Amino acid sequence: MTDKDTIRRFIVDELKWTGGGDELADDTSLIDSGVIDSLGIVQTIGFLETTFGIKVRDDELLPRNFETVNSIAAFVESKRAS
Amino acid sequence: MTHTLVHELLQRSAARSPDATAVVDGDRSLTYAELDARANRVAHALRDLGLVGGDRIGLYLDKSLEAVIGLYGVLKAGGAYVPLDPGAPPSRLGYIAGDCGIRILLSARAKAGAWSELVGGGAALETIVTLDGESPDGAPDGVRLVPASALDAQPDEAPEATVGQDDLAYILYTSGSTGNPKGVMLSHRNALTFVDWAAELVSVGPEDRLSSHAPFHFDLSTFDLFAASHGGAAVVLVPQRTSLFPLELGAFIDDQRISVWYSVPSILTALALHGGLEQRPLPRLRVVIFAGEVFPAKHLRRIMELLPQARFLNFYGPTETNVCTYYEVPPLSEEATAIPIGRAIDGIEVVALAEDGTVVEAGEVGELYVRGPSVMRGYWGDAERTARAMADPFAASGPAVPTYRTGDLVRQDEEGEYWFLGRRDSQIKSRGYRIELGEIEVALQSHPAVVDCAAIAIPDEEISNRIAAYAVCRDGDPTTGHDLIRHCAGRLPRYMVPGAVEVVDELPKTSTGKVDRKLLLDSALQT
Numbered sequence: 001m002t003d004k005d006t007i008r009r010f011i012v013d014e015l016k017w018t019g020g021g022d023e024l025a026d027d028t029s030l031i032d033s034g035v036i037d038s039l040g041i042v043q044t045i046g047f048l049e050t051t052f053g054i055k056v057r058d059d060e061l062l063p064r065n066f067e068t069v070n071s072i073a074a075f076v077e078s079k080r081a082s
Numbered sequence: 083m084t085h086t087l088v089h090e091l092l093q094r095s096a097a098r099s100p101d102a103t104a105v106v107d108g109d110r111s112l113t114y115a116e117l118d119a120r121a122n123r124v125a126h127a128l129r130d131l132g133l134v135g136g137d138r139i140g141l142y143l144d145k146s147l148e149a150v151i152g153l154y155g156v157l158k159a160g161g162a163y164v165p166l167d168p169g170a171p172p173s174r175l176g177y178i179a180g181d182c183g184i185r186i187l188l189s190a191r192a193k194a195g196a197w198s199e200l201v202g203g204g205a206a207l208e209t210i211v212t213l214d215g216e217s218p219d220g221a222p223d224g225v226r227l228v229p230a231s232a233l234d235a236q237p238d239e240a241p242e243a244t245v246g247q248d249d250l251a252y253i254l255y256t257s258g259s260t261g262n263p264k265g266v267m268l269s270h271r272n273a274l275t276f277v278d279w280a281a282e283l284v285s286v287g288p289e290d291r292l293s294s295h296a297p298f299h300f301d302l303s304t305f306d307l308f309a310a311s312h313g314g315a316a317v318v319l320v321p322q323r324t325s326l327f328p329l330e331l332g333a334f335i336d337d338q339r340i341s342v343w344y345s346v347p348s349i350l351t352a353l354a355l356h357g358g359l360e361q362r363p364l365p366r367l368r369v370v371i372f373a374g375e376v377f378p379a380k381h382l383r384r385i386m387e388l389l390p391q392a393r394f395l396n397f398y399g400p401t402e403t404n405v406c407t408y409y410e411v412p413p414l415s416e417e418a419t420a421i422p423i424g425r426a427i428d429g430i431e432v433v434a435l436a437e438d439g440t441v442v443e444a445g446e447v448g449e450l451y452v453r454g455p456s457v458m459r460g461y462w463g464d465a466e467r468t469a470r471a472m473a474d475p476f477a478a479s480g481p482a483v484p485t486y487r488t489g490d491l492v493r494q495d496e497e498g499e500y501w502f503l504g505r506r507d508s509q510i511k512s513r514g515y516r517i518e519l520g521e522i523e524v525a526l527q528s529h530p531a532v533v534d535c536a537a538i539a540i541p542d543e544e545i546s547n548r549i550a551a552y553a554v555c556r557d558g559d560p561t562t563g564h565d566l567i568r569h570c571a572g573r574l575p576r577y578m579v580p581g582a583v584e585v586v587d588e589l590p591k592t593s594t595g596k597v598d599r600k601l602l603l604d605s606a607l608q609t
Contacts, residue, residue, distance in 0.1 A: 042544075058358060061356060062329065063327060066326075
């Protein structure tokens, strides 16, 4: 399973993506669709830290790192590289 | 100065300082003159659509300039606005719209996709006004669409007032224990009792910029909007996405020069822990108000250290009374573990009663009753529930005073401050939202596989409570906890959806045959 698959599965299973019948695309805004809300962001950080063994710093808590499945995957990749 | 109708606050500020900024929404803003004129056009349009005094008008759009214009337009027309949570499942909103008989909806293009579901959920809509542009194609059958351009021809002057201070200004729906949300009816007098007091306490003035963090279906918003109008101040709409990222939120408060902030405590906790305020001290922020749930003392102490110039105010009160007590927080000692909800606001009486209806002494636990002009008119369409919640225990000994029985257990200390201790029923708070566990159970029960279920609240320091649920399914049924969570997500607002649902063979019962919630909670806390 790729990172994106893992992230997608987390969003569907744990953040309860319903999407009003729409598919969860890799470039769907998770913020505008409400799936990443104030509780969702906390869950997402916990998921990234346990699943990928990374540590999310306060200054990385930015929309560009959490906007879409693509941006979360890119963020994980950049953390691994550093 | 006293006022009798909420929108008079706007009209007076528009007359006094027409060019002052009234509302800021990202790059867009409105002056008081513009807001007043555009709200007047909406009011005339609503009258032309047949609105008569007391009609309920739905507001179904994201927080925006248009939403503020629409809200004031409804009030100026003599209607009562009903804010529909733009993020809630449309089926639930359809129930609300049907329940209080909404015929006219003020909405926006982005919401057009959900209009038909509202109708399917029970909304008997006749007209939908699109406040932000041309009406999209695809109106629900039999519904007339009115585009924003139709408002342009309406007069800028205020229509003649047709309502009085005891008429409804708005209805806010809150979670109901029997499975459906219930509509709390609030009059102009109810709103102004709180707003006049609060604007004076905080000394809101033309130099101020107030945050609008809470959504309009949450009663914290009445302070943001109406105290700003009261003082001729600007109200700055906080984008939902900004609130999610504490560092961005700190920058937003700084860049937008917010001077008065009002929100639930959890957002302030996030700001204290992750907002970068050590590097960005927010010197313009002079008042911080919080309400809706208990603020853990250690996080409150931290945000107070980071904002040493600001006053901190704890507001308390259910939607049925708006704010009824307050407490100005002094510097907190290291030992302080909690703060009181304080004492009654001006013009309101609060009293703690024992189960037999006698007033309890200071130091003893009682249930809090609120009496006075901020107490609601009742629950929409539910005389029985209204009578139960508003029975006046002092009716025999004096003139009738609107009274609300809160269900909150309190104790008064020797200084006269009240302390919140808990609930006498199964209502809970999570992230400042008020939730009836019974409403979650009804949603679970509506799944065909579920034969029995229970929802419980697990205490959590950051968000007050997390929600978990247990369900017993038909023998051999393959339904999983995830299936049930998704089922709930289609029926309940996100904040009410359980974080976990466990399918079990049976629920533990007490000797009287009731679900043993304490045992469920104990086992949840152990895992």
